Amino acid sequence: MKTSVWIRFILATFLLQWLALSAFSQGALSYVDLVNRLHDLEYLATPPHKDEKSGSFSSYDRRSRYDAVTNTYEAWGANGDGSGYIRKEGKDIVVFEQEGPGVIWRFWSALAKEGHIKIYIDNQPVPVVDKPFRDLFETVGNEVPPMNYPNLVMTLSRGRNHYLPISYSKHCKIVLSENWGAYYHITYTSLPKSTTIPSFTGTYTKQENFALAQTDRTLGSRGYERKHYDKEVVETRQVKATPNAEVLLREVQGNKAISYFKVNFDNFLTKQEKQSLIKNLWLSITWDNDKTPSVLTPLGVFFGTAPEVYSYRSLPVGVINTSFYSNWWMPFSKSAKIKLINKGSVPYDIGFTLVTVPLSESADSLMRFHAIWHQGLNRQEQISTIKPQDVLLADFEKGNYSGWEVSGNAFGKNPVKGTLPNQSPVSDFKGSYLVNSYLNGDSSIGTLTSRKFSINKRYINFLIGGGSHLNKTGLQLLVDGKVVRTATGMESEQLFPVSWDVAEFKGKQAVLKIMDLETGGYGHILVDQITLSDQNIARTDGRALDWTFLDVKGKGRFCGLTLHVENTWEEPRQESETWWYGKWDKKTIDWWWGEGDEKFFVDGEKFPSTYGTGSEDYIGYAWSAEPPFPVFDSPFASQPFTALTGNGHTIVNRFHIADNVPFQNSFEGNLEKYKLNNWGKNNRCLFDAVVYWYQMP
Known part of the structure; x- marks a missing residue:
């Protein structure tokens, strides 16, 4: 009898969990339902159905590819990412194609022009949208421009969303x-x-227009208003956080969810005191019987601000004067411990307001909210002096090409001392000399080929730009006359560390070839x-640029991040022609931190299903x-602060709500980081982030 009851209990539990898993992923969804998403x-917080998948089509540089034979990534820093496409059809380019059912949540472009966008639905021969790409961001149907949904269609510092x-x-x-223009994300x-x-269909019903208008209004009131629930419990208290100690804000028991919480502090604190507060006070939240917190982050960055308090409003978090708010939905089955x-x-002295909902x-059938702060995962930056046991193949410090065969006119007669005429500043090489084929600009070609050498260490390390x-x-390694390894620059005058794992060729003779054939x-x-070395100075899979901000196993949804960048440099001696440091190719210093693309690897895929075109493009x-560099905010993307000249701190965030990224087994999120932590002579570029996601316990 007891066994029968236990079996029925297990079956009932399984059925409830299956229904919960299926409720939001199957059945019928109206357009209004999609708008409400x-x-x-x-x-x-609902677990993703196994067939629910998200991704992005973009104009990323198609030279970047994965080599399944060597299990490495080639031209991973290729940066001609304004015009990539799937294929051509006549004079048009196909930029998106997917089987249904599905939803496009977001279009973005850096330069939407007069060329038409044509959207074909369900294999119909006539597109439901056929108008200038620019108009996608400026008109709804046949309505008079400009677009009048300011919280759904917006321009953020030149970016069209x-x-x-x-x-x-x-x-x-x-x-x-x-x-059509340049650069797109879909x-x-x-x-x-x-x-x-x-x-x-290309048009909206009356009901659908109302839903869009109401959603735009809801998003517009973010931070000023919150969602209210029946039977919600609102608690407010004042606490004193003593030095080098923790204080329990609240321990909530039961099967509930946190729907809102707010932290506020004294408006009369000095600027330095506010900086200290948001850096030194950390938020910790532990769910149920977990031994470690799922939320652990400095207070400021969790709410999207650093290193000072900057007011802005997004949908899930924000800052209004001296109040920080969170609308993240945080369910738990037994308890929530907030410290x-x-x-x-x-x-x-801190004020704290907490709203919980039964x-x-x-x-148990819902996922738990996570938010963790860190300074990057899996990034190697071990540029240092050559170790005594290393074998120096070339550092070009003698100022000649002794031991190398020169062809063509790109490399000249000798290595050079840094930057050549009309070239942007070259940085992060070692010593006085390097190979630089910009001798006659980009028009010259040639090669440098080394004499043969024996591979007697596991790694070949080098700097390349x-x-x-x-x-x-690029640089090629040839063994038995065949190219077995290759590396390119990153379309930057900064040199980056690269490592090749050559253990399989140990004991063989090899040749290096430096090429400029473009x-x-x-x-x-x-x-x-x-x-040659027994220690690598960078990742050996070709992904040295990738700065990993999340690497998790299990089932969940990635929902965004807040990124804090500290990018500082010495003022260049040369005076620029325009602005502070010039613009385009007339800069006195190559300072920009945000050239790197976002890359999301979902469920073990070898090539990322999301591959972007630049860090600022990812934000929006x-x-x-x-x-100039303005600040801005919006429901899903914000830049609460950036230094007026670019030299200093920047804080940005991007939230994936409807366009969250579901995963069944694993998620790895990356941003390319084009600046080393220490770059140039006395410059630095440091990233830290809070990442937001949901995951099954």
């Missing part, structure tokens, strides 16, 4: 015509085949300090290597 923070959902039941293809979600979804940890030497069904043209600008943009190469703005 744009601000539905509760949905983020469009968050009006476009759904398709069977299929969607998007093409762009000539003169972010989408594929839904389970059992999902019934309406196909976009403040004071890592500083002075006490702080749940009608068990939170310049162009990222695969098999045209005459177009970045048609040159920079190389320095080539060594554009051209941010070029002044």
Whole structure:
């Protein structure tokens, strides 16, 4: 009898969990339902259906690729990312194609021009949208421009953003015509085949227009208003966080969810006291019977501000004067323990408001909210002096090419001392000399080929910069006359560390070839300090640029990050022609930190399903290597602060609500980091981030 009851209990529990898993992923979804997903923070806690997948189509540089034979990544820093596409159809380019059912949540572009965008739904021969790409961001249907949904379609520091959902039941293809512009992202979600979804017709019903208008109004009131629930409990208290100690703000028991909390402090604190508070006070939240907190982060960065208190408003978090708010939905089944940890030497008086909501069904079937601060994962920066046991193959410090065979006119007669005429400043080489093929600009070509040497260490380490043209600008390793390793520059005049794992060739003779066979943009190469070593100085898979901000195993949803950048440099001696340091290719210093693309690897995929075109493009703005540099906020992306000249601190965030990234087994999120922690002579570029995601316990 007891066994029978136990079996029925297990079956009932399984059925409840299956229903919870399926409720938000199957069945019928109306267009209004999709619009509501744009601000539905509760949905983020529901486990993703196994067939729910998200990704992004973008204009990333197609030279970047994964080599399955060597299990390495080639031209991973290729940066000609304004015009990539899937294929050509006549004079048009296909930029998006997916089977349904699915939803496009976001369009972004840095330069939307007159060439048409054509959106074909469900294999129909006539597009439901056929208008200038620029108009996608300026008009709704046949309405009079400009667009009048300021919280759904917005321009953020030159970046065009469009968050009006476009759904398709069977299929969607998007093409762009000539003169469409440059740079695009199209972010989408594929839904389970059992999902019934309406196909976009190019127009909106009266009910759908009302839903868009209401959602725009809801997003516009973010931070000023919050969602209210029946039977919610609101608690407010004052606490003193003593130095080098932790204080329990609240321990809540039961099957509930945190729907809102707010932290506020004395408005009369000095600027320095506020800086100290948001840096030294840490937020810690532990769910149920967990031994470690799922939320552990400095207070300021969790709420999207650092290193000072900057007011801004996004949907999930924000800062209004001296109040920090969070709308993240945080369910738990047994308990939530919320603490403040004071890592500083002075006490702080803090006001705290917490809103909890009882749940009608068990939170065991829901995911837990996570937010963790760190300074990067898996990034190696071990540039140092050559170790005594290393074998120096070349450092070019004698000022000649002794031991190398020279062909062509790109490399001249000798190595050079840094920057050549009309070249942007070259940085991060070692010593006085390096190989620099910019001798006659990008128009010259040539090669440098080393004498044979024996591979007697596991790694070949070197520094490389310049162009990222695969098999045209780079360094190659040849064994038995065959190219077995290759590396390119990162389309930057900064040299980066690269390591090759050559253990399989140990004992063999090899040759190095430095190439400049490209005459177009970045048609040159920079190389320095080539060594054989038993220790690598960078990742050996070709992904040395990737700064990993999240690497988790399990089932969940990635929902965004706040990124704090401290990028500082010595003032250049040369006076610029315009602005502080010039613009475009006329800069006195190559300072821009945000050239790196976002890359999301989901469930063990070898090539990322999201591959972007630049860090600022990922956030939603554009051209941010070029002044002026405004601050901005919006429901899903903000830049609460950046230094007026660029020299200093920048804080940005990007939140994935409707366009969250579901994963079944694993998620690895990366941003390329083009600046080393220490770059140039006395400059530095440091990243730290708080990452937000949901995960099954």
